[in-house]
Amino acid sequence: MSELIQNVIDSDEKQDLRQFASELRISEKRYLLRNDILQAFADYCLKFQKSDHFVHSSNLSKLIYYTQEIILENESICLIVRPQIATQERFRLRPDLSVDVMSVQELLDLRDHFVDHHHPHEGNIFAIDFGPFYDYSPQLRDSKNIGKGVRYLNRYLSSKLFQDSNQWLESLYQFLSLHSYNGLQLMINDRITNQNQLSHAIKKAISLLNKRSPKEPYENFRFELQEIGFEPGWGNTARRALETLEMLDELLDSPDHQVLEAFLARIPMIFRIVLVSIHGWFGQEGVLGRPDTGGQVVYILDQARSLEMELEEELKLSGLSVLGVQPKVMILTRLIPHSDGTRCHQRLEKVYGTKNAWILRVPFREFNPNVTQNWISRFEIWPYLETFSIDAETEILAEFQGRPDLIVGNYSDGNLVAFLLSKRLNVIQCNVAHALEKSKYVFSDLYWQNMEDKYHFSLQFTADLIAMNAANFIISSTYQEIIGTTDSVGQYESYKSYTMPGLYHVVNGIELFSPKFNVVPPGVNETIFFPYTRTEERISSDRQRLENLIFHLDDPSQVFGKLADPTKPPLFSVARLDRIKNITGLVECYGQHPELQEKANLIFIAGKLRVEDSSDYEEAEEIQKMYHLIEHYNLYDKVRWIGVRLSKTDTGEMYRVIADHHGVFVQPALFEAFGLTILEAMISGLPTFATQFGGPLEIIKDKINGFYINPTNYDETAAKLDEFLLRCQYNIGFWNEISQRGMDRVYSSYTWKIHTSRLLTLTRVYGFWKYISKEKRADMMRYLEALFYLIYKPRSQELLQQHLQR
Known part of the structure; x- marks a missing residue:
C-alpha cells in the first residue's frame, strides 16, 4: 500500500481523513480532478481552522498534494495517487479506513460506471495493452532519464558489443555493408567478407592514412582504400577518414557508448527525408493566422532548411559531395484545390532559401468534392489519411527516384501517415506530437461520446496510440511533454491508461520507460528573428x-x-x-x-x-x-x-x-x-x-x-x-x-543547428537498433495493424459517410 496513505492511517490524522471524506460527499461533485481536490482541502482547512503546519506539512496534506483524482462511490472513495512522475497508484478507501489496492482494469471499470451508471456496459470491453510488446527492448529504470533514450540505448548497445562480441560485431559488419546511394556502394565492399577481415583491413587502412598529409583530399587515396575494401563515406580528408577508422577500431576492441554514437553519427546513411504535415494550410505565404496553421508550419519549414544545410555539411565531411551526392528534403502535405489565394493548390513548391527542399502536395481523393476540394479541420481529416498515404507513396518514390531514409510525422494525422508509409517502405519513423489534444480537453476520453460530433477524439486518440507505439523514436520539445512535472501529468503519460467508455480500455497505452523518447527542442530562424539592437x-x-x-x-x-x-x-x-x-x-x-x-x-x-x-x-x-x-x-x-x-x-x-x-x-x-x-x-x-x-x-x-x-x-x-x-x-x-x-x-x-544535428544522429542510432532487432518488432506491428483495421478504419468510414452527405 502507498506510504502516503499508510502514514495518514498510522497517525492521529486518520480522523481528519475520515472527516475530509465526509466533506467531499456534501459537495455536488463526484469526480474531482487535482485542482478540485486542492481547493476542497483548502476549504476543509479553512472551515475547521487548521494550522499552517497541518495545511502544508501534515501527512494528509502530502497525500492530497499527490492525489490526481478522487472518485466518490456509494460508500467508498477511490484515490488515484501519483507519488512521482510516470508512476500511478490506485486505492479504494472504505468507510472504516481500510484500503484496497485497485488494478488498472478495476479503475477503468469504475470510470465507465461513473459515466453511465444507469446503463453500465455488460460483458467485457476490448482492452488495449502494449506492455508485452516492449519486452524486446531495453528499459530505463530511473524516470529522470526519460527523454534521454539515445544515451541509454548507446550504453546498451556498447555493452552488448562487449558481452557477445562475435554476434554483435557480425551485426555491425553487416550493417556497414548495407549502405549505398543510387547504386554507389558506400563504406565497405566485397573484398571484406566478414568481421575478422574487417578488423585486419581497418589496421591496414590506418597505417596507410598515417603516412598521408592530414589535409590530403579523399580523391588522392580513394582507390588505395578501395583495394583494401573501403568505399567512399569515411571522410573527405586523410585526417577525417583516419579519425573515423580509428573510432571503428576502438569500437571493435573496447566498445564504449560515446564512441559508438560518435561513429554511427558519421555513417552516411541519410540522403532523403520526408517531413509529414497533413492538415491545415501548409505554405510559405498567406497561411499563418488561418485555422489549423501556426507554429507547426514555421517549425517544419525551418527544420527543412536546417536539415538540408546539416546534410550538405555531413556529406561534404564524409567525402561524398565531390561524387555528386546531394540531399533532398520533402515536406509532404495535402493539396487544397480551393486554395483561397494561397499556393496550397500547387503540387510542388520549392522551400525558400534551399537548394533541394520542396513542399509536395498530394490531394485527397474526391469522395465528395464539396468537402475534399476545400480546407478540412484537423478534427475532420481522418477518413482520407489511408488513401492519402497510398497516393503519397507513389509521389514520394517518383520524386526521390527511390525510398526515403527517414520519415518524420508531425501531429496526430501526420504521425499516422508516417506509420502507414514507413510500414510499407520499411523506413525509420520518427514522431513529433507538437500537441496531443487529449491533454488539452478535460475528460476528452471519459466523455468522448459527448464530444464526438465536434472533435472525433475516438479517431484521434486511436491514431495517437498506433503512431506513438509504431515509431522507432519520438522527439519531444520538452521533458514534461513526456511525463509532466511533479504536480501535472505529461502529454504522453496521459496515454498510459484511460478509458473511452463503450469503445475500449487502454490498460497500457505507451511505455514511458522505453528508450524511444528523446528531448530535442526546436530552434529559431536566426535570419528572421534576431535582437532589436542589430x-x-x-x-x-x-x-x-x-x-x-x-x-x-x-x-x-x-x-x-x-x-x-x-x-x-x-x-x-x-x-x-x-x-x-x-x-x-x-x-x-x-x-x-x-x-x-x-x-x-x-x-x-x-x-x-x-x-x-x-x-x-x-x-x-x-x-x-x-x-x-x-x-x-x-x-x-x-x-x-x-x-x-x-x-x-x-x-x-x-x-x-x-x-x-x-x-x-x-x-x-x-x-x-x-x-x-x-x-x-x-x-x-x-x-x-x-x-x-x-x-x-x-x-x-x-x-x-x-x-x-x-x-x-x-x-x-x-x-x-x-x-x-x-x-x-x-x-x-x-x-x-x-x-x-x-x-x-x-x-x-x-538553435536549429543543434536540433537537426541531434535528429540526424538519433536516426542513425535507431536505424542501427532497428536493423539488429528487426525480427522482434513483427508482433508489435501485427497488433498495430489490428487496431488500425478493426477500430480506426471502421470509425473513419462512418465519418466519411457523414462527409458524403454534405
Missing part, C-alpha cells in the same frame, strides 16, 4: 510600416481599437484565436485591472476581426467573446487588435518594434506544448511572461530570463506584470537586463 540588419521602411500598423493605422479591415496614448509601453501577444491560446483571457485580465491599463497598452495579433470571415467555429466564438470583453471593460482606446496575416519577415520585425518601445511579450495559453513564439520574442529582446502550464517551464528560468504566469489567475498575472512595469519605470536597466538574459538563453540552447 539595427544595421533591420529595414527602415519595414520598421516604419509596422510602427504605423501597430500604433496608428485607422483601417477597420485590419485593426480594431485606437490607442489614446501610444507612448505607453505595450503588452504584446500573438497567437491563433482559439480557447487554448487564451488571448481573450489576457484581454479579460487586462480589463479587470485598471492599474495595468494606466501603465501599458495591450496589443495583440490574433485571427480575424469579423465572425463571418472565419470558417472555424472555435475562432468564431472567440471573436464574439473578444468584442464583448472590449465593450464590457470599455477598452476601446487601450487595446489594439490586429487581424492581419503577417509574413515571417514582418513578424520578426514586429517583435523588434515592440522591443523598441520597451514592451513585453505575454503568452497566456491555458496549455502550451512548447512555445515557439516565446523563443521568437526572447531572441528579439522582449522580456517574456509565459504560461506555467507546459513547455515554457523548460525554456524560461523564472525571474532570471523571463517570468511564469498562471493564466487562470488574473489577479496574480496582473500583479506580476504590474510589478515589472513599475520597476522598469524607475530603472530601465532592469528591462535591459531581462532582455539580454532572454537572448542569451535562446542562443545557448535553442
Whole structure:
C-alpha cells in the first residue's frame, strides 16, 4: 500500500481523513480532478481552522498534494495517487479506513460506471495493452532519464558489443555493408567478407592514412582504400577518414557508448527525408493566422532548411559531395484545390532559401468534392489519411527516384501517415506530437461520446496510440511533454491508461520507460528573428510600416481599437484565436485591472476581426467573446487588435518594434506544448511572461530570463506584470537586463543547428537498433495493424459517410 496513505492511517490524522471524506460527499461533485481536490482541502482547512503546519506539512496534506483524482462511490472513495512522475497508484478507501489496492482494469471499470451508471456496459470491453510488446527492448529504470533514450540505448548497445562480441560485431559488419546511394556502394565492399577481415583491413587502412598529409583530399587515396575494401563515406580528408577508422577500431576492441554514437553519427546513411504535415494550410505565404496553421508550419519549414544545410555539411565531411551526392528534403502535405489565394493548390513548391527542399502536395481523393476540394479541420481529416498515404507513396518514390531514409510525422494525422508509409517502405519513423489534444480537453476520453460530433477524439486518440507505439523514436520539445512535472501529468503519460467508455480500455497505452523518447527542442530562424539592437540588419521602411500598423493605422479591415496614448509601453501577444491560446483571457485580465491599463497598452495579433470571415467555429466564438470583453471593460482606446496575416519577415520585425518601445511579450495559453513564439520574442529582446502550464517551464528560468504566469489567475498575472512595469519605470536597466538574459538563453540552447544535428544522429542510432532487432518488432506491428483495421478504419468510414452527405 502507498506510504502516503499508510502514514495518514498510522497517525492521529486518520480522523481528519475520515472527516475530509465526509466533506467531499456534501459537495455536488463526484469526480474531482487535482485542482478540485486542492481547493476542497483548502476549504476543509479553512472551515475547521487548521494550522499552517497541518495545511502544508501534515501527512494528509502530502497525500492530497499527490492525489490526481478522487472518485466518490456509494460508500467508498477511490484515490488515484501519483507519488512521482510516470508512476500511478490506485486505492479504494472504505468507510472504516481500510484500503484496497485497485488494478488498472478495476479503475477503468469504475470510470465507465461513473459515466453511465444507469446503463453500465455488460460483458467485457476490448482492452488495449502494449506492455508485452516492449519486452524486446531495453528499459530505463530511473524516470529522470526519460527523454534521454539515445544515451541509454548507446550504453546498451556498447555493452552488448562487449558481452557477445562475435554476434554483435557480425551485426555491425553487416550493417556497414548495407549502405549505398543510387547504386554507389558506400563504406565497405566485397573484398571484406566478414568481421575478422574487417578488423585486419581497418589496421591496414590506418597505417596507410598515417603516412598521408592530414589535409590530403579523399580523391588522392580513394582507390588505395578501395583495394583494401573501403568505399567512399569515411571522410573527405586523410585526417577525417583516419579519425573515423580509428573510432571503428576502438569500437571493435573496447566498445564504449560515446564512441559508438560518435561513429554511427558519421555513417552516411541519410540522403532523403520526408517531413509529414497533413492538415491545415501548409505554405510559405498567406497561411499563418488561418485555422489549423501556426507554429507547426514555421517549425517544419525551418527544420527543412536546417536539415538540408546539416546534410550538405555531413556529406561534404564524409567525402561524398565531390561524387555528386546531394540531399533532398520533402515536406509532404495535402493539396487544397480551393486554395483561397494561397499556393496550397500547387503540387510542388520549392522551400525558400534551399537548394533541394520542396513542399509536395498530394490531394485527397474526391469522395465528395464539396468537402475534399476545400480546407478540412484537423478534427475532420481522418477518413482520407489511408488513401492519402497510398497516393503519397507513389509521389514520394517518383520524386526521390527511390525510398526515403527517414520519415518524420508531425501531429496526430501526420504521425499516422508516417506509420502507414514507413510500414510499407520499411523506413525509420520518427514522431513529433507538437500537441496531443487529449491533454488539452478535460475528460476528452471519459466523455468522448459527448464530444464526438465536434472533435472525433475516438479517431484521434486511436491514431495517437498506433503512431506513438509504431515509431522507432519520438522527439519531444520538452521533458514534461513526456511525463509532466511533479504536480501535472505529461502529454504522453496521459496515454498510459484511460478509458473511452463503450469503445475500449487502454490498460497500457505507451511505455514511458522505453528508450524511444528523446528531448530535442526546436530552434529559431536566426535570419528572421534576431535582437532589436542589430539595427544595421533591420529595414527602415519595414520598421516604419509596422510602427504605423501597430500604433496608428485607422483601417477597420485590419485593426480594431485606437490607442489614446501610444507612448505607453505595450503588452504584446500573438497567437491563433482559439480557447487554448487564451488571448481573450489576457484581454479579460487586462480589463479587470485598471492599474495595468494606466501603465501599458495591450496589443495583440490574433485571427480575424469579423465572425463571418472565419470558417472555424472555435475562432468564431472567440471573436464574439473578444468584442464583448472590449465593450464590457470599455477598452476601446487601450487595446489594439490586429487581424492581419503577417509574413515571417514582418513578424520578426514586429517583435523588434515592440522591443523598441520597451514592451513585453505575454503568452497566456491555458496549455502550451512548447512555445515557439516565446523563443521568437526572447531572441528579439522582449522580456517574456509565459504560461506555467507546459513547455515554457523548460525554456524560461523564472525571474532570471523571463517570468511564469498562471493564466487562470488574473489577479496574480496582473500583479506580476504590474510589478515589472513599475520597476522598469524607475530603472530601465532592469528591462535591459531581462532582455539580454532572454537572448542569451535562446542562443545557448535553442538553435536549429543543434536540433537537426541531434535528429540526424538519433536516426542513425535507431536505424542501427532497428536493423539488429528487426525480427522482434513483427508482433508489435501485427497488433498495430489490428487496431488500425478493426477500430480506426471502421470509425473513419462512418465519418466519411457523414462527409458524403454534405
